[in-house]
Amino acid sequence: MSEPIRVGVLGARGRMGAQVCKAVDAAGDLELVAMVDAGDWLFSVADAGAQVLVDFTHPDVVMDNVRFAVDQGMHAVVGTTGFTPDRLDTVRTWLADAPQLGVLIAPNFGIGAVLSMRFAQMAARFYESAEVIELHHPGKVDAPSGTAVHTAQLIAAARAEAGLAPPPDATSQSLDGARGADVDGVRVHAVRLAGMVAHQEILLGTEGETLSIRHDSLNRSSFMPGVLLAVRAIRSRPGLTVGLDPLLDL
Ligand SMILES: NC(=O)C1=CN([C@@H]2O[C@H](COP(=O)(O)OP(=O)(O)OC[C@H]3O[C@@H](n4cnc5c(N)ncnc54)[C@H](O)[C@@H]3O)[C@@H](O)[C@H]2O)C=CC1
Numbered sequence: 001m002s003e004p005i006r007v008g009v010l011g012a013r014g015r016m017g018a019q020v021c022k023a024v025d026a027a028g029d030l031e032l033v034a035m036v037d038a039g040d041w042l043f044s045v046a047d048a049g050a051q052v053l054v055d056f057t058h059p060d061v062v063m064d065n066v067r068f069a070v071d072q073g074m075h076a077v078v079g080t081t082g083f084t085p086d087r088l089d090t091v092r093t094w095l096a097d098a099p100q101l102g103v104l105i106a107p108n109f110g111i112g113a114v115l116s117m118r119f120a121q122m123a124a125r126f127y128e129s130a131e132v133i134e135l136h137h138p139g140k141v142d143a144p145s146g147t148a149v150h151t152a153q154l155i156a157a158a159r160a161e162a163g164l165a166p167p168p169d170a171t172s173q174s175l176d177g178a179r180g181a182d183v184d185g186v187r188v189h190a191v192r193l194a195g196m197v198a199h200q201e202i203l204l205g206t207e208g209e210t211l212s213i214r215h216d217s218l219n220r221s222s223f224m225p226g227v228l229l230a231v232r233a234i235r236s237r238p239g240l241t242v243g244l245d246p247l248l249d250l
């Protein structure tokens, strides 16, 4: 039997990090060698010989963590949000100097969430209107969610490729925020509600019909198959991978 993959987790005491630690610990082919949270000694991950670093921390610190992983010769699987095109380009630049390393950054590790984004991307060109509503637990620090931003970007790109005009909208006066955030011309609405975990509905509409694509993560175990898939795959995927799609053959 081959050696287990040694995994270190950053954000280990957080909602996602704690779940990832449990999932890694329970997997026979993975070994949890380091659990680090804010204020802990970051280099303990390297000292423990981690081969793959998993990051579920905070958008303000994640770039430093990815830089650390690359500098220390570790692959990285990153679920933390806040990745703009500029940030992704910066990671590509770092990886150019470490061509043997892989970094996978995914806005959502839920298989259903990944599928729903793909379905929205496929459907977008057929509809005049498209808006995204994301609903999350009130402990979430960023709005809109990384998933919603990514979904809106995919929809916007599909609409542009199809040559669609901007969605019809006669609003000429409104309260601030009433029409949501504008992500590349697609409106995104963020709800924060006790009892929610992570949910998203993509609404598409045209004359005489609407299509709703909804995904619900009912608990954080929904993200674990995707995280473990990425941990197992990343050592043979040098360079930057954005999203789980290629690992699902999508
Ligand atoms: N890609 C995906 O499928 C998912 C992504 N997320 C994202 O993951 C991130 C974390 O989410 P949650 O676990 O809900 O947040 P959380 O606030 O429960 O956990 C974050 C943890 O990171 C720790 N932390 C902060 N700075 C750190 C540092 N420099 N080094 C080590 N640890 C540090 C915090 O102390 C905290 O324990 C968010 O950006 C969230 O949007 C969340 C769920 C799924």
Ligand SMILES: O=C(O)C1=N[C@H](C(=O)O)C[C@H](O)C1
Pocket: 081, 107, 108, 109, 136, 140, 141, 144, 145, 146, 147, 148, 197, 198, 199
């Ligand atoms: O903070 C969360 O909880 C989640 N964050 C990710 C995001 O911002 O898209 C993924 C999922 O929605 C849960």
